[in-house]
Amino acid sequence: MSAATVQKRGIVERLTKSWLYIGLAGVALVSFVRIVTDTDDLTGAGTIRAAIIATCPILAAALGGLWAERAGVVNIGLEGQMILGTWGAAFFTYHYGPWVGIAGAALLGLIGGLLHAIATVTFGVDHIVSGVAINLIGAGAATYLAEAIFPDYEGGGPRQLNGLEAPAQITIPGVSDLANTIADKHWFFVSDVASFVQALTTNISTLSLFVFALVIVSAVVLWRTSFGLRLRSCGENPQSAETLGVNVYLYKYVAVLISGALAGIGGGFLALVSSSGFSTGQTGGRGYIGLAAMIFGNWRPGGLLAGALTFGYTDSLRLRDTQSVHALLLLVGIALLAFAAYRAYRGQITGAAVVAVAGAAVLAWFLLTDTVPREFTVMTPYVTTLFVLALGSQRLRMPAADGRPYRRGSAG
Amino acid sequence: MPSAVDAVQLRGIGKRFPGVIANHDVDVTIRSGTVHALIGENGAGKSTLMKILYGVQRPDEGTITIEGREVVLKSPTEAIEAGVGMVFQHFMLADNLTVLENMVLGAEKLHGIGDGARAEIRRISDRFGFDLDPDVLVEKLGVAARQRLEIAKVLYRGARIIILDEPTAVLVPQEVDALFANLDELKDAGNSVLFISHKLDEVLAIADDITVMRRGTTVGTADPATATKHELAELMVGSELPSPETEESTVTDTVQLSLADVTLTDEFGRNLLTDLSLTIRRGEVLGIAGVEGNGQSELVETIMGMRIPTAGRIHLGAEDVTNWHTRRLREAGIGYIPEDRHRHGLLLDAPLWENRILGHQTRPPSSKGIWINRRGARQDTARIVEEYDVRAPGIDTPARALSGGNQQKLIVGREMSGDPVLLIASHPTRGVDVGAQAAIWDHIKRARRAGLAVLLISADLDELIGLSDTIQVILRGRFVGTFDPSDVTPQDLGSAMTGGQAA
Numbered sequence: 001m002s003a004a005t006v007q008k009r010g011i012v013e014r015l016t017k018s019w020l021y022i023g024l025a026g027v028a029l030v031s032f033v034r035i036v037t038d039t040d041d042l043t044g045a046g047t048i049r050a051a052i053i054a055t056c057p058i059l060a061a062a063l064g065g066l067w068a069e070r071a072g073v074v075n076i077g078l079e080g081q082m083i084l085g086t087w088g089a090a091f092f093t094y095h096y097g098p099w100v101g102i103a104g105a106a107l108l109g110l111i112g113g114l115l116h117a118i119a120t121v122t123f124g125v126d127h128i129v130s131g132v133a134i135n136l137i138g139a140g141a142a143t144y145l146a147e148a149i150f151p152d153y154e155g156g157g158p159r160q161l162n163g164l165e166a167p168a169q170i171t172i173p174g175v176s177d178l179a180n181t182i183a184d185k186h187w188f189f190v191s192d193v194a195s196f197v198q199a200l201t202t203n204i205s206t207l208s209l210f211v212f213a214l215v216i217v218s219a220v221v222l223w224r225t226s227f228g229l230r231l232r233s234c235g236e237n238p239q240s241a242e243t244l245g246v247n248v249y250l251y252k253y254v255a256v257l258i259s260g261a262l263a264g265i266g267g268g269f270l271a272l273v274s275s276s277g278f279s280t281g282q283t284g285g286r287g288y289i290g291l292a293a294m295i296f297g298n299w300r301p302g303g304l305l306a307g308a309l310t311f312g313y314t315d316s317l318r319l320r321d322t323q324s325v326h327a328l329l330l331l332v333g334i335a336l337l338a339f340a341a342y343r344a345y346r347g348q349i350t351g352a353a354v355v356a357v358a359g360a361a362v363l364a365w366f367l368l369t370d371t372v373p374r375e376f377t378v379m380t381p382y383v384t385t386l387f388v389l390a391l392g393s394q395r396l397r398m399p400a401a402d403g404r405p406y407r408r409g410s411a412g
Numbered sequence: 413m414p415s416a417v418d419a420v421q422l423r424g425i426g427k428r429f430p431g432v433i434a435n436h437d438v439d440v441t442i443r444s445g446t447v448h449a450l451i452g453e454n455g456a457g458k459s460t461l462m463k464i465l466y467g468v469q470r471p472d473e474g475t476i477t478i479e480g481r482e483v484v485l486k487s488p489t490e491a492i493e494a495g496v497g498m499v500f501q502h503f504m505l506a507d508n509l510t511v512l513e514n515m516v517l518g519a520e521k522l523h524g525i526g527d528g529a530r531a532e533i534r535r536i537s538d539r540f541g542f543d544l545d546p547d548v549l550v551e552k553l554g555v556a557a558r559q560r561l562e563i564a565k566v567l568y569r570g571a572r573i574i575i576l577d578e579p580t581a582v583l584v585p586q587e588v589d590a591l592f593a594n595l596d597e598l599k600d601a602g603n604s605v606l607f608i609s610h611k612l613d614e615v616l617a618i619a620d621d622i623t624v625m626r627r628g629t630t631v632g633t634a635d636p637a638t639a640t641k642h643e644l645a646e647l648m649v650g651s652e653l654p655s656p657e658t659e660e661s662t663v664t665d666t667v668q669l670s671l672a673d674v675t676l677t678d679e680f681g682r683n684l685l686t687d688l689s690l691t692i693r694r695g696e697v698l699g700i701a702g703v704e705g706n707g708q709s710e711l712v713e714t715i716m717g718m719r720i721p722t723a724g725r726i727h728l729g730a731e732d733v734t735n736w737h738t739r740r741l742r743e744a745g746i747g748y749i750p751e752d753r754h755r756h757g758l759l760l761d762a763p764l765w766e767n768r769i770l771g772h773q774t775r776p777p778s779s780k781g782i783w784i785n786r787r788g789a790r791q792d793t794a795r796i797v798e799e800y801d802v803r804a805p806g807i808d809t810p811a812r813a814l815s816g817g818n819q820q821k822l823i824v825g826r827e828m829s830g831d832p833v834l835l836i837a838s839h840p841t842r843g844v845d846v847g848a849q850a851a852i853w854d855h856i857k858r859a860r861r862a863g864l865a866v867l868l869i870s871a872d873l874d875e876l877i878g879l880s881d882t883i884q885v886i887l888r889g890r891f892v893g894t895f896d897p898s899d900v901t902p903q904d905l906g907s908a909m910t911g912g913q914a915a
Contacts, residue, residue: 226520229509233517236506243468243504244518244565245489347681400508 023306029334031192037327043192045183047316047324048199053274054319055312056211057082057283060266061290062297062304063218064109064259069299070222071255072235073120074403076131078263079287080138081112085267087142090161090278093271094153098167102207102268109264110257112138117256121249124405135287143280155277162277170209172201205273214262219301231255235399238406248406263287285382298396318377325377326370332387333363417480419444419573419604420465420496425474427460434460435628438474442573442621447595447605449615449636452625452648453845458608461625462575465606466498467491478573489518497566501577503558507551511544511561519569536564540597555704556587563594567603574598575606580614582871584703585906592618610648612641624648648846657878662695667727668865669715669834674724676714676889684710685889688724692834692865697856699880699897700869701905707889708869709751712838715867716748717741728834742771747827749820751838751869757823760812764804765793767811768826775830796825801851817848824855835859838869853879873902887911 034042041047061078068075075081085105092104112134119130143159150156155163179198183191222228231251233241238248266286271278289311296310297303317324336359344352376383418441425438435457442448452458463469465476467485476483478494485491491498505514516522516529523529530546537544542560553561559579566574576595580588595605595618609615615622615636622634624647632647669692676685685707692698702708713719715726717738726734728744742748748771750756758767769778769789777788793807800821804814811819820840827835837856841849856879860866870876876883876897883895885908893908 226516226525229513229517229520229525233506233509233513236508237504240504240506240514241517243466243488243498243500245487245492246518348679397508400506 027192027196028189030331031189033327033331033334034192035186035188037330039323039327040186041324042317042327043195045180045195045198045202048195049203050316050319051309051313052199052204052208053312054315055308056208057266057269057274057286058290058293058311058315059215059305059308060211060269061263061287062293062308063214063301064262064266065291065294066218066259066299066301066304067222067231067255067262068113068116068259069294069402070232070235070399071252072238072399072401072404072406073116073252073256073259074127074131075113075116075256075259075263076128076288076291077112077116077134077138078131078259078290079283079285080131080135081109081116081260081263082267082270082283082287083135083138083142084108084112085264086271086278086282087145087267088264089268089271090164091145091149093164094156094161098165098207098272101164101272102167102210102265105264105268105271106261107264109267110261112264113257113260116260117253120405121252121256124407126405127403139281146278146280150278160277160279164272164277166272166276167205167207169203169205171203176201207269207273211265211269214265215301215305222301232399234406235401238401242408249408252406263290266290289382295396295398299398323371325372326366329362329366329372333359333366335359336362417444418442418477419446419479420606421475421477422461422465423475423477425461425464425471425476427464427469427471433628435464435471437629438625439630440623442604442606444479444604445599445602446620447599447607447618449607449609449619449622450625451608451610451612451615451622451644453610456625456648457628458625459577460628462498462577462606462608465491466496466575492569492571495570495572496575497569497571497573498575499559499562499566499577499579501579501581503562505550505558505561508549510547510549511553512546514550514561515546515565515568522568522570532568533564536567539601540564540567540594542594555582556590559583559591560594563598567598572602573604573606575608577608578610579607580609580611582704584909585873585903586910588614612644615644616641661881662861662863663881664694664696664863666694667691668694668696668729669867670727671715672725672727674714674721674726676710676719677722683889685714685721688886688889688891690884690891692867694833694863694865695860696881697860697866697868697879699876699883700867700886701873701876701883701895701909702886703909704871706886706909708838708886710889711886712748712751712836712867712869715741715836716746739774743774745831745833747830747832747835749823749827749835749837749840751842753816753819753823758811758819761810763808763810764797764802764814764822765790765807767822768793768796768807768829770826772826772830792829796822796829800825800855815845817844820844821848821851824852828855828859832864835864835866836869837866839871840868841870841872841875873905876905877902885909 030043034040061082064078064081065075085108088108089101089105093101115137116130116134119125120127146161147158150161151158153161155161176198179194179201182194183198185191222232230241230246231254233246234248234251242248267283270282290308293307293311294304296307297305314328317328336355340352340356340359343355420440420442422438422440425435427435438461440450450458460469464471467488467490470486476485478496483494485494512529512533515533516525523532533544533546536542542564544557544561544564550558550561563574579591583591598605607619616639619636622636622639622644623630624632624634624644626648634644634647671688671690674685674688675683678684688711690698700708700711710719714721717736717740720735725732728746733741733744754760759770769784772778773784777785777792779785790807796802797804797807802818802821802825804818811822814822824840840852840856844852856866868876868879877900880897883897883900883905884891885893885895885905887909895905
C-alpha cells in the first residue's frame with residue numbers, strides 16, 4: 001500500500017512541476033481551435049488584454065484566500081472585503097490619486113479581514129458563518145458609505161463615482177511592435193504566443209504587474225521564510241506549532257489581515273483599472289471565483305495563477321463576441337475528451353466514461369449550432385467555475401487544519 | 413553518567429481542575445543521565461504532571477528544580493529554554509510538511525531553515541541512528557520513524573531532559589527494541605529521559621529508576637534491579653492485575669461469518685484489501701494482529717457494510733450479505749465496537765439514553781414503528797448502566813462527561829443488547845483503565861461462552877493472545893500468517909506484522 005502511495009504522490013508532484021508544459025499544451029490547443037473555427041479573436045491581443053484585466057481581481061482574491069487558508073482560516077468573506085476595497089479605492093483615489101487609492105483599498109479590505117480574524121480566531125466563530133456576515137456587512141457598508149459621501153463629489157452619485165484617475169500604463173516600445181507584427185500573421189502557436197507578449201508589453205497597467213508580482217512575493221514569503229513556515233504550520237497542525245513555541249493566534253491574525261488587504265486590492269483593481277470608477281455591486285461574485293481559483297490551484301501560488309487565468313480568460317471572452325464563446329465549446333469538448341483519456345489510462349473507467357459523455361455532448365453542441373445564446377455567454381465564468389471544480393477537486397490537498405477552530409492550550 | 417546534580421526535582425506539585433484534583437503532593441527526582449520511568453494507570457495524573465514539566469499547564473503549588481535551579485515554566489518555549497523537551501503520545505507533526513520543516517518550526521533561529529538546518533538534522537540522525545531524510549514529507553513516514561523524528565526534534569532544540577509519553581503504545585515489539593537502543597544512546601550522551609508507561613515489562617527493561625503514581629500522587633519508588641512486575645502492579649492499581657486469559661475452547665461447528673476472497677479497491681485502483689478469506693464459528697474469537705493502517709479499518713468497514721467489496725463474497729450465517737448496507741447488517745445481529753469511540757461510537761454531547769438508541773433506532777426497545785420509544789430506550793439504558801457498571805450520574809448525563817472506560821462500557825452494553833450473533837470489536841480496551849479493561853474482557857468471554865462469534869482487532873498483543881481462539885496477521889491488506897494463541901509469543905506476532913524483518 002505504501003509503495004502505491006509513493007507512486008501516486010509522484011505523479012501529482014510531476015504534474016505540479018510541469019505546469020509549464022500544461023500551459024504550453026493549452027496554448028497549442030487554443031491555437032488549434034482558433035485556426036479550425038477561424039475565430040482570430042480567441043487569441044487576439046485585445047482578448048488577452050481583456051483577459052489580463054479580468055484575471056487580476058480574481059488573482060488578488062485568490063491570493064487573499066491562499067494566505068488565510070494556509071494559516072487555517074477559511075475566508076469566504078473575500079467578496080465582502082473586495083467590495084470594501086472598491087469603495088476604499090474610489091474614496092482615496094478621488095482625494096489623493098491612484099496609488100494612495102490602492103493603499104486605501106488594501107486598508108478597507110484589511111478592516112474586513114480584521115473583523116473576520118476577531119470573529120474566527122479570538123471568538124472561535126464558525127469560519128463560514130463569519131465570512132458570510134462579512135460579505136453582508138461589506139456590501140451594506142459600501143452602499144451606505146457611497147450614498148452618504150459620493151453624491152457630493154464631482155462625477156459622483158449615490159451608487160457610483162466616475163472619472164477616477166487610473167494607475168499609469170506602460171509600453172515597451174520595440175518588443176510591443178515586433179509582437180504586434182508576428183501576431184498579425186496568424187501563424188499556428190507562434191502568433192498566439194506573440195499576442196500574449198504584445199498584450200503584456202502594450203499599455204499594460206502597472207497595477208496588473210503589481211498584482212502578478214504579488215504572486216511571486218506570496219510564494220517566496222510563504223515557502224522560503226521562517227515567517228511563512230510558521231504561518232503554514234498554523235494551517236497544518238496548530239497544536240504542534242503551539243508546542244514548539246509558535247504564537248498561533250498572532251500568525252492567524254496576520255494571515256487574515258493580509259488576506260483581507262489582498263482582497264481589497266482586488267476590489268481596488270476593479271474600480272480603477274477594470275472600469276474607470278466605482279459602482280455598487282461591482283464585484284459580481286469575483287471574491288467567490290477567486291476562492292474557487294485557489295481551490296482549483298490546490299492551495300498553491302502557481303496553481304491559483306493558472307486557475308485565475310482560466311477564469312479571467314473565459315470572463316473576457318464573454319465580453320467579446322458570441323462567436324468566440326461558440327469556439328470555446330470546441331475547446332472545452334477537446335479538453336474533456338483528453339481528460340477522459342487520461343482517466344481511462346489511469347484505470348478510472350467510470351469517471352472516464354462520465355467525462356467522455358460530457359465531452360461528446362459539448363462537441364455535438366458545437367457541431368450542431370452556430371451560436372450560443374446570449375444568456376449562456378453571461379454564465380460562462382460561473383459554469384467554468386463549477387466545471388473545473390467538479391473535475392479537478394478529486395485529489396486536492398487542503399491545509400490539514402483548514403477551517404477548524406483552534407483553542408490555545410489544547411495541545412497534548 | 414550520573415552527575416552530582418539531579419536533572420529534575422519536582423517537589424510537592426499540585427494541580428486542580430474544576431471538580432478534579434489532578435495532582436497533589438507529587439515528588440519525583442530524576443537523576444542526571446538516567447532513564448526514569450513514571451508508571452501508573454490511566455487517570456493517575458501522569459499526563460498532567462508531564463504537561464506541568466513542559467510548561468503547557470502551570471502547577472497550583474510546588475516547585476520545579478531543573479539542574480539545580482528553581483524555575484517557573486509558563487510556556488513550552490520556557491521549558492525548551494530550560495532544556496526540557498517532550499514527545500507527546502499523539503505526535504505533534506504536520507503531515508503535509510517535510511521532516512526539515514517540522515524540525516525547524518519554532519527554532520528557525522538555531523540553524524536557519526535551509527542547508528544549515530539540513531546538515532544539523534543529518535548530524536543528529538547519524539549520531540543516534542535515527543535514519544531521517546530531511547526532505548521527505550512526514551505523511552510518508554511510518555509510526556516508528558515519526559517517533560524518531562519527534563525525539564530528534566527535541567534534541568535539535570538542545571534538550572537535555574526528554575519526556576516520552578507512552579512512546580511504546582504505537583510500536584510493535586521490534587520497534588520497541590530499536591527505540592530502547594536509541595534511548596541508551598541518548599543516555600550515553602548525557603541526556604536524561606523521563607519515560608511514561610504502564611507496560612511493566614518495558615519499564616523493567618529500560619528504566620534506571622521507577623516512580624509509581626496512583627490517584628494523582630506519587631505512591632512509591634522502586635529499583636528495577638530488584639522489583640518484580642507483580643510488586644509494581646500492586647503499587648499501581650493497589651490490587652492484582654487482571655488477565656485476558658480465556659478458559660477452555662467454546663468453538664462450535666456452526667460458521668457465523670465467512671469471507672471468501674474479499675478484495676477492496678480504492679478510487680485510484682489500488683488494493684486496500686487483497687483476497688481475504690476467513691471464517692468465524694459460533695463461540696469463536698478470531699483475533700486480527702497487525703500494525704495500524706494495514707487494512708484493519710477497511711476490513712471492519714467492509715464487513716459492516718460501510719464499504720462494498722470490489723470482489724469476493726461475505727456470508728453471515730447462511731445469507732449472502734456482500735451488498736448489504738450497514739443498517740440491514742446491524743438488524744441482522746452484528747454488534748460493533750468501533751476503534752475510535754469519539755468519532756464513530758458516540759454522540760459526545762447527547763445524553764446516554766440517546767446514545768443507547770444509536771444503531772438500534774429501528775428496533776425495540778428503542779423504537780415503536782416510526783417513533784422513537786423514549787421510555788423504552790431510557791429503561792433499557794438504565795439496565796445497561798446497571799449491568800455493565802457504567803459509572804455515570806444518570807442516563808441524562810452527556811456522554812462527554814464520562815471517563816473513557818465508562819464510555820466504552822456503555823458501548824459494549826449497547827452492542828451486546830438485542831442478542832447479536834456476531835461482535836466486531838476494534839481495540840475494545842484502548843485507552844481504558846485496568847478496571848474497565850477487566851470488565852470488558854469478562855463481557856467478551858461471557859458472550860463467547862454463550863455462542864457469540866467475535867472478530868477482535870487489537871494493538872495489544874497480550875489481549876489478542878489471551879482472548880483469541882485463532883489469530884490472523886494482516887499486512888498491507890493481506891493475511892500473512894495464522895497463529896494458534898496457545899503457542900505464540902508477542903515477538904512472533906511482531907515479526908509477522910512487520911513482514912518478517914525486525915524494524
